[in-house]
Amino acid sequence: MADAAGVSISTASRVLSGSSHPVSPATRDRVLDTADRLGFEPNRVARALATARTQTMGVVVHDISDPYFAEIVRGIEDVAGPRDYATFISSANRDLADELALIRAFAANRVDAIALVASGINDPGYEREVTGLLRRYEERGGVVVKLSEHPYDAPGVRYDNLTGMAAVVNHLLALGHRRIAHISGPPELMVSEQRTQGYRDALSEAGVAPDPTLEECGWFSMDGGADAAETLMARARPTAIVAGNDLMAIGASRRLLDLGHGVPDQVSIAGFDDIELSSYASVPLTTVRVPLRELGRLGAERILTILDDGPGTASMSEAPVELVVRSSTGPVPTH
Amino acid sequence: MADAAGVSISTASRVLSGSSHPVSPATRDRVLDTADRLGFEPNRVARALATARTQTMGVVVHDISDPYFAEIVRGIEDVAGPRDYATFISSANRDLADELALIRAFAANRVDAIALVASGINDPGYEREVTGLLRRYEERGGVVVKLSEHPYDAPGVRYDNLTGMAAVVNHLLALGHRRIAHISGPPELMVSEQRTQGYRDALSEAGVAPDPTLEECGWFSMDGGADAAETLMARARPTAIVAGNDLMAIGASRRLLDLGHGVPDQVSIAGFDDIELSSYASVPLTTVRVPLRELGRLGAERILTILDDGPGTASMSEAPVELVVRSSTGPVPTH
DNA sequence: CCGATTTAGGAAACCGCTTTCCGTCCTGTG
């Protein structure tokens, strides 16, 4: 390529990499032309080795089929793309070991930054491993940012699960409900844990006695939510169910309808996240809106800032959550 | 690292990279131990430069928030992971230019293979660009496999959209429907085009006269499907609607229910893909099951085979589709 | 018109690995 243009490798590199070293306009054009003619694209791998920068960022998601992540990822791409960073997504598919493998892969491939999205898992073994991995990654110059609760100490963007949960529960309380059940996500997930905590806090705050039979795990999936709802109805006859995420709430309302329980006439259902789907569910869902896409944008911006200017006083910033009332919740049945 | 173990770089490399060059067990252990102690992980970028292999594959998806892709991606990961390949996903978010940029990024980063999933777009300009890009990529040793219709000529796995569509339409015809409308995906997408063609063919096969007022575009999204359904009902009063994918079918049935049209009492609705969601939609969806995850698996296996043994007589293989009847379709209303 | 800068471009070192090539030592064999 350099030969074809009749210049040295150095010169070719300088114009193609946008170096600050001066190159005459004539030479520059000649290089650009031949590069274009030959369809030459510099080998990013070689460049990465030389510069210790790959211009890529890796996004670790817990489960790619969960629309929650899609929104966040989109936000990340919104800002990464225009800044010429390639965004690579990798999904752990809810497997702890896979998740570690995946972080290891990103680190080994030297992505410039790793974004952790909703992969915070509460497990001493996992925490130790992931901490070691990410610490080494950071020591080598990688930046890690978290877009969800996570045991690893890194800057990022969060939102308040407790406040959000309190909002739904209070909404339900205001409608007169007292037997409010909860379908939780996988207990090992930190998001999940916090949301459940939010549910419990809000109830005890209102002086409603806790009742373990009103809680059931639904694994953050639609079928999980459906099964949990069925179990809860059979066991504890709640008048309202608040799920740990929208997916479970949708599954729950579907199953309840199938079983002949009116939603919200006989039982109210609420979710969390406000994924797009929620307005199209069997019954449009009352939920807590989390500004997912914005979260992604802010996260990516944080990454770029750190990459450009160093960590600074990097810490967590917070995005607001908001109750969205649709038609899946209503007053407690009178009889 | 090599020094720490008291061996030469060559030796360290040999044990860490699993070379066939003999290394005594004692030395091997020493290297392994110190590597482990230091948490040393070889720089994949450097390794990639030396070997011209990155042990990564890139998956180009058209829209990451479409659950269709999630399933396929999962299938790919099923086989890539165990074979120690990292899978990177990148989403074009329905933007043609972005999609090209994304292929370019994968190529520049020298992923060993690129899987094209449902990103086949019918646009002369795009086709020319993408062909040039991928051809160069292949010339350099990259392997490309397509998991959906795509203008670029490459091996892969497909399934028959025409047969699938014929199955749903015939199902509807058998139920007595004659005014069968169609909500299509984005016209530029090849999948979309084929499915629409399948719909038209099946109708004309049955001797039902084509009616352009019975076709409407729904962009493969839930809202798009909902809007299209509303338009169709106002304009042409179909007794059945077959959508180009499940997402649109779900949106459509939701909207129709909202507008007071019974599903399937007054209008039957069918989709295509059989994404997980479809059994949880407002009304469990009659649809065409596409073995998405299996498709991903087969695709990844094809990639690995080519990577290991060369292209061989690489061509398209085909996965079967199958009609799944649920409760969103029923006999044509009698009056 | 001359020395000091500035501008432009080339040579070569380097990024962190793999791999070829080579030398040493050990073993088995006639």
Add this chain to the structure above:
DNA sequence: CACAGGACGGAAAGCGGTTTCCTAAATCGG
């Protein structure tokens, strides 16, 4: 016991770029 050949490990040459260092030519001030 001499020697062929295999086991083992090190030195060094890439891989394809970037960047430092250096030189030659052009420009400038006085």
